[in-house]
Amino acid sequence: MGSDYTQMWEELGLDLEAHDALLKVLGKFYGDIYLSQKGRLRGAEYLDFVLSEVHGLRIKELQEAKARGKKVVGTFCIFVPEELIWAAGGICVGLCAGADIGREAAERVLPRNTCALIKSFMGFKLARLCPFFESCDLVIGETTCDGKKKAYELLGEFGPVYVMEIPQMKEARDRILWKEEVLRLKDRVQELTGNKITADSLSDAIRMLNARRRVLQRLDSLRKAIPTPISGRDALLVNQISFYDDPQRFTQKIGELCDELEGRVARGEGVVPEDTRRIMLSGCPMAVPNWKLPYIVESSGAVIVGEESCIGVRNTRDLVSEKGKNMEGMIESIVDRYMKIDCACFTPNNERIENVVKMAKDLKVDGVIHYSLQFCDPYTIEAFKVERALEKEGIPVLKIETDYSMEDVEILKNRVEAFIGTLGK
Numbered sequence: 001m002g003s004d005y006t007q008m009w010e011e012l013g014l015d016l017e018a019h020d021a022l023l024k025v026l027g028k029f030y031g032d033i034y035l036s037q038k039g040r041l042r043g044a045e046y047l048d049f050v051l052s053e054v055h056g057l058r059i060k061e062l063q064e065a066k067a068r069g070k071k072v073v074g075t076f077c078i079f080v081p082e083e084l085i086w087a088a089g090g091i092c093v094g095l096c097a098g099a100d101i102g103r104e105a106a107e108r109v110l111p112r113n114t115c116a117l118i119k120s121f122m123g124f125k126l127a128r129l130c131p132f133f134e135s136c137d138l139v140i141g142e143t144t145c146d147g148k149k150k151a152y153e154l155l156g157e158f159g160p161v162y163v164m165e166i167p168q169m170k171e172a173r174d175r176i177l178w179k180e181e182v183l184r185l186k187d188r189v190q191e192l193t194g195n196k197i198t199a200d201s202l203s204d205a206i207r208m209l210n211a212r213r214r215v216l217q218r219l220d221s222l223r224k225a226i227p228t229p230i231s232g233r234d235a236l237l238v239n240q241i242s243f244y245d246d247p248q249r250f251t252q253k254i255g256e257l258c259d260e261l262e263g264r265v266a267r268g269e270g271v272v273p274e275d276t277r278r279i280m281l282s283g284c285p286m287a288v289p290n291w292k293l294p295y296i297v298e299s300s301g302a303v304i305v306g307e308e309s310c311i312g313v314r315n316t317r318d319l320v321s322e323k324g325k326n327m328e329g330m331i332e333s334i335v336d337r338y339m340k341i342d343c344a345c346f347t348p349n350n351e352r353i354e355n356v357v358k359m360a361k362d363l364k365v366d367g368v369i370h371y372s373l374q375f376c377d378p379y380t381i382e383a384f385k386v387e388r389a390l391e392k393e394g395i396p397v398l399k400i401e402t403d404y405s406m407e408d409v410e411i412l413k414n415r416v417e418a419f420i421g422t423l424g425k
């Protein structure tokens with residue numbers, strides 16, 4: 001971290017000792033998993049910089065914006081229509097929930113058999129570890145899985161939490177509910193920021209966030225090249241950073257990174273040799289700094305070429321239509337776009353199965369690793385259908401259940417290596 005931010009962290013109420021320990025672990029992980037990679041891109045300097053300043057410069061920017069009267073809104077799910085937050089003059093940050101460090105604190109209020117992602121966000125709050133969390137004027141939760149839904153009730157005891165009701169099915173009546181929820185959120189963010197959302201501000205926000213999705217789509221399509229031009233670890237990091245860096249800066253920097261990748265592809269250069277086994281990950285989101293499985297896969301002689309996940313294509317596949325000319329039209333476009341999200345919390349969720357198969361074929365993968373967090377019923381149960389559909393297409397699958405601890409690394413490595421060894425070329 002470049003400057004000394006201790007005073008800022010102190011003012012945010014962080015537990016400085018525990019926070020120092022977190023930064024040390026993060027720095028060590030980052031060095032081992034990222035900086036040790038060979039043939040990294042020039043554009044990766046942006047990733048390294050953002051990560052090295054994750055709790056520094058970006059938080060300082062947020063504090064400065066708050067001092068100018070802006071409101072910061074935190075989210076945990078890609079279902080929250082960010083467009084409304086930005087259109088109301090707010091700043092949206094995706095809160096991470098990918099670290100094991102607050103687990104002890106979380107287990108004081110949550111059952112042990114709660115998924116690591118939920119324990120992570122509760123732990124961050126209870127242990128006062130995350131400056132993003134502490135910068136938020138409002139946290140928006142959602143009724144996706146039961147664990148999250150109930151955890152938000154507890155979280156609400158530590159600061160303002162607003163919960164959106166997400167439908168469980170995709171029938172006409174569910175769309176009516178969802179539209180009501182989108183309008184209810186619109187009112188809530190207007191009340192928070194004191195700004196009225198206008199057709200112009202909403203149109204600008206739609207375009208800004210679509211631009212961010214488009215640059216991520218461009219990155220994903222460059223990864224189709226054989227050999228692939230970027231490691232799965234770096235691509236995951238790009239997706240993770242998209243949740244908290246300034247959207248315009250992010251889009252510009254990742255555009256530059258894509259230019260560099262295009263050059264690599266044109267020259268036939270890859271980040272790995274051409275015959276390296278190509279793996280797609282599918283399943284639960286990998287929030288920063290959850291890099292465990294990607295590291296294991298890529299240090300076992302394979303390369304990851306796609307993530308079918310919310311920190312991946314589930315978040316970027318669909319744009320909000322830019323055809324809506326007035327407020328009503330734009331709200332309808334937002335409602336439609338978010339209803340397409342194929343989260344395993346829906347039933348039935350056949351479009352996800354179709355999307356997984358299509359994506360695996362498009363990327364010409366040798367195999368898919370389905371990744372569920374332990375105790376996540378929606379994804380763990382749906383894994384069966386994903387596996388069956390992929391195997392029908394002749395695409396091998398390895399199903400993994402894990403958490404954020406490092407205890408199972410050796411076992412996972414053995415399983416992943418054995419799986420990669422079975423993938424013929």
Ligand code: BJ8
Nearest residue numbers: 077078115144145284310343376
């Ligand atoms: S749209 S995937 S971000 S809900 S891993 S907390 S489901 S028990 S994260 Fe998600 Fe929104 Fe869906 Fe995406 Fe529950 Fe499972 Fe834990 Fe999960």
